[in-house]
Amino acid sequence: MSGTATGTLGARVRGLLRRPLRAWRHSLEFRTILISTVATTVAIIIAAVWTALAIQTELYDSRRDQTLADAKRAIDIVQSSLDNAAVATDRAATQQLRQQMLQDLNTASSTRFIAAFPIPELSSDTMPSGFTTRTDGLFEGSMVSDGLREQVRTKPESQWYQAIGLQHPDGPEIPAIVVGQQLEMPNVGVYEVYLAYPVSDVAQTLAFVQLALAIMGVGLVVIVAGVVWLVMRSVAAPIVEVSRASARLSEGDLATRLPESGQDELATLARSFNQMADSIESQIRELAELSLVQQRFVSDVSHELRTPLTTIRLAAGILHGERESFDPVTARSAELLYDQVARFEQLLADLLEISRYDAGSVELERESQSLSDVAEQVAESLRQVAWQHDTELRFHGADGDDVAEMDPRRVRRILRNLVGNAIEHGEHQPIDITVAQNETAVAVGVRDYGLGMRPEDTARVFDRFWRADPSRQRTLGGTGLGLSIALGDARLHGGSIDVWSQLGVGTHFVLTLPRGAAADMVAPIPVEPPDALTTGDLRAGNGPGTETLIVRQQQGREEDT
Amino acid sequence: MVDDDTALAEMIGIVLKSDGFETAFCADGSEAVDVWRAEKPDLVLLDLMLPGKDGIEICREIRVESGVPIIMLTARSDTTDVVSGLEAGADDYIVKPFNPKELVARIRTRLRPATPEDNQTLRVGDLTIDVAAHEVRRGDELISLTPLEFELLVALASKPQQVFTREQLLEQVWGYHYKADTRLVNVHVQRLRSKVERDPDNPRVVMTVRGVGYRAGASS
Numbered sequence: 001m002s003g004t005a006t007g008t009l010g011a012r013v014r015g016l017l018r019r020p021l022r023a024w025r026h027s028l029e030f031r032t033i034l035i036s037t038v039a040t041t042v043a044i045i046i047a048a049v050w051t052a053l054a055i056q057t058e059l060y061d062s063r064r065d066q067t068l069a070d071a072k073r074a075i076d077i078v079q080s081s082l083d084n085a086a087v088a089t090d091r092a093a094t095q096q097l098r099q100q101m102l103q104d105l106n107t108a109s110s111t112r113f114i115a116a117f118p119i120p121e122l123s124s125d126t127m128p129s130g131f132t133t134r135t136d137g138l139f140e141g142s143m144v145s146d147g148l149r150e151q152v153r154t155k156p157e158s159q160w161y162q163a164i165g166l167q168h169p170d171g172p173e174i175p176a177i178v179v180g181q182q183l184e185m186p187n188v189g190v191y192e193v194y195l196a197y198p199v200s201d202v203a204q205t206l207a208f209v210q211l212a213l214a215i216m217g218v219g220l221v222v223i224v225a226g227v228v229w230l231v232m233r234s235v236a237a238p239i240v241e242v243s244r245a246s247a248r249l250s251e252g253d254l255a256t257r258l259p260e261s262g263q264d265e266l267a268t269l270a271r272s273f274n275q276m277a278d279s280i281e282s283q284i285r286e287l288a289e290l291s292l293v294q295q296r297f298v299s300d301v302s303h304e305l306r307t308p309l310t311t312i313r314l315a316a317g318i319l320h321g322e323r324e325s326f327d328p329v330t331a332r333s334a335e336l337l338y339d340q341v342a343r344f345e346q347l348l349a350d351l352l353e354i355s356r357y358d359a360g361s362v363e364l365e366r367e368s369q370s371l372s373d374v375a376e377q378v379a380e381s382l383r384q385v386a387w388q389h390d391t392e393l394r395f396h397g398a399d400g401d402d403v404a405e406m407d408p409r410r411v412r413r414i415l416r417n418l419v420g421n422a423i424e425h426g427e428h429q430p431i432d433i434t435v436a437q438n439e440t441a442v443a444v445g446v447r448d449y450g451l452g453m454r455p456e457d458t459a460r461v462f463d464r465f466w467r468a469d470p471s472r473q474r475t476l477g478g479t480g481l482g483l484s485i486a487l488g489d490a491r492l493h494g495g496s497i498d499v500w501s502q503l504g505v506g507t508h509f510v511l512t513l514p515r516g517a518a519a520d521m522v523a524p525i526p527v528e529p530p531d532a533l534t535t536g537d538l539r540a541g542n543g544p545g546t547e548t549l550i551v552r553q554q555q556g557r558e559e560d561t
Numbered sequence: 562m563v564d565d566d567t568a569l570a571e572m573i574g575i576v577l578k579s580d581g582f583e584t585a586f587c588a589d590g591s592e593a594v595d596v597w598r599a600e601k602p603d604l605v606l607l608d609l610m611l612p613g614k615d616g617i618e619i620c621r622e623i624r625v626e627s628g629v630p631i632i633m634l635t636a637r638s639d640t641t642d643v644v645s646g647l648e649a650g651a652d653d654y655i656v657k658p659f660n661p662k663e664l665v666a667r668i669r670t671r672l673r674p675a676t677p678e679d680n681q682t683l684r685v686g687d688l689t690i691d692v693a694a695h696e697v698r699r700g701d702e703l704i705s706l707t708p709l710e711f712e713l714l715v716a717l718a719s720k721p722q723q724v725f726t727r728e729q730l731l732e733q734v735w736g737y738h739y740k741a742d743t744r745l746v747n748v749h750v751q752r753l754r755s756k757v758e759r760d761p762d763n764p765r766v767v768m769t770v771r772g773v774g775y776r777a778g779a780s781s
Contacts, residue, residue, distance in 0.1 A: 012589055303636040303637050304636075306636040306657040306658050307569055307636060307657055308566075308568070308569070309571040309657070309658045309659040310569055310572075310658040311566070311568045313571045313658050313659075313660060314572045314573065314575075314576050314660075314661050316568075317576070317660060317661045318575065318576065318661070319580070320687045345658050348658075
């Protein structure tokens with residue numbers, strides 16, 4: 001229970017925090033407003049506190065000085081009147097003198113909070129008792145601290161003061177300053193007299209000033225936040241516009257431009273952006289045109305070659321058909337001519353296919369097909385060739401449904417190429433053709449146990465016209481474009497061809513075709529074959545020459561010319 | 562044989578001659594139709610790209626006057642030229658470079674005598690097909706079809722309950738034993754419909770079976 005409760009609470013707190021955090025990370029406007037508001041608030045608080053303190057000090061100081069002066073004047077008047085009075089000798093006279101003194105104090109000072117205590121050490125027996133002018137208990141001798149009284153008692157010439165609270169039994173405390181001084185009744189004794197001056201008006205003034213400062217502070221913070229918001233809006237809106245335009249530009253909308261108005265920095269930004277966009281657009285167009293010209297040239301050349309090639313082929317066909325009646329040299333020449341014309345034709349066809357990929361003008365003819373069926377057909381069609389090469393083809397179909405949308409003609413072409421390569425480089429070892437599937441993709445692996453390739457060769461295996469070993473004799477013909485075309489076909493399907501190879505161990509090509517979105521594709525067949533794991537020792541022993549290299553050729557058209 | 566490349570034309574001539582055909586040549590598109598009228602060949606081999614007048618235009622002009630089989634020669638199969646040529650009435654096309662056997666096979670398919678199995682009369686939709694006489698009638702009205710269109714219609718009408726895939730029609734009518742261009746079928750079905758249907762948009766004679774192919778409409 002508690003776990004759930006704290007869980008939901010935690011979730012709620014996180015939920016509450018998420019939005020501001022998100023805004024903080026994502027909105028320059030929010031961040032700027034927040035920072036400037038916080039900074040302004042701090043500055044205003046410091047200023048207001050300082051001002052309030054200064055005013056407070058000033059108010060209290062002047063009030064204190066006033067108070068002290070008032071008290072001093074009153075005491076002085078009373079003292080001089082006491083000094084001038086006839087020396088009291090009896091109790092009645094001292095009582096009268098005390099009464100006179102009380103009255104004088106009341107009239108001479110501006111306060112009604114007066115208390116007096118005789119100082120026993122300096123007083124005779126006839127000294128009258130102390131008094132206080134208040135009967136309501138608002139000001140009593142007990143409110144004066146002992147420390148102050150000690151000071152007053154021992155330092156006769158000075159005024160002493162302290163801040164106290166005048167405590168009404170059932171009312172609020174009234175702040176006050178109490179001033180203490182000695183008052184001598186000649187020949188009778190010395191009083192310590194305390195005059196309390198309420199300063200509640202000062203406190204009121206101060207409270208008002210503080211309130212005014214607080215209101216002003218809050219108002220300023222709000223105004224600053226508002227101003228910053230306005231400024232940010234005028235600055236951030238164009239920046240947001242620029243960032244949107246940049247995003248559109250990067251998505252390929254080359255015609256994106258910003259409105260240029262005014263002469264300020266933002267207009268300069270818009271102009272620079274537009275210039276940049278202009279230059280990008282023109283460069284891309286230029287490149288696209290160049291590339292188009294080149295593609296068209298390749299395509300045109302290939303097509304132009306076709307008409308004379310047709311003539312040559314027909315002529316070679318006639319000669320080839322008649323070779324029985326030629327002398328041996330001419331007959332062999334006719335054969336060579338015939339074979340090489342066929343090769344030339346294949347080369348031209350491959351070249352055209354490549355130029356179609358480059359031009360992006362290839363359309364797949366998709367249909368639902370079982371990859372096992374397609375792969376098995378290819379294996380069957382190449383069994384004769386394999387047999388001639390003394391090579392066994394071992395076909396392993398997929399478990400379960402391996403139907404995927406594919407262009408079977410192209411998939412057959414890919415597999416013919418992979419299996420053909422395996423036969424050619426397989427050193428008469430058996431070749432394993434394995435089909436597998438999962439929910440995201442179908443795949444076929446072609447594994448030979450032949451020569452294998454060096455890592456640097458493996459990396460280049462999909463390059464056009466590239467050959468692992470130029471000196472090696474080709475027995476199955478081929479144009480050097482086969483794997484490039486195979487890769488092009490695989491990519492058209494959103495799939496990939498991966499290759500693993502190790503010198504002296506063999507080569508493993510894996511064609512993977514996605515069933516749905518290519519991005520979600522999980523390879524059903526790992527390109528590194530399971531038996532490769534056992535060759536770890538071999539690799540360590542034989543040095544860098546036998547290192548394994550796995551090349552992943554993912555979809556996405558990186559140009560490799 | 563209409564081709565501006567005289568070497569190829571001559572070579573094709575040699576190949577065809579060795580297979581027992583006679584050839585006449587024309588290297589200029591603008592003269593092709595005149596040469597055709599003068600020679601009255603059994604079949605026209607037509608290059609698509611010609612000086613003077615292009616192959617598509619020549620094809621259209623010949624079709625106005627005759628249903629003579631026309632095979633186009635083209636260097637590229639992936640352009641709209643091929644479809645335009647088929648739409649203009651060419652029966653088939655062959656992509657350079659071709660081998661001689663292929664060329665001869667294509668020509669023979671187009672020249673083979675229409676198989677007069679028996680003197681049967683087929684009915685499809687509101688049409689009557691006299692197979693032996695090579696005639697198609699709607700009531701008393703004679704509809705003129707090219708031999709290819711006639712063969713296509715007969716193929717469909719002879720098995721009215723069967724749905725033909727495009728591949729089956731390619732094999733039966735065009736003689737392709739491997740996967741070929743299904744545009745051939747699509748274009749010629751359209752051409753056939755434009756001649757035999759009262760409303761080509763709402764066909765009654767050649768019905769489309771979505772996702773499979775075509776079949777003949779019920780006879781009425």
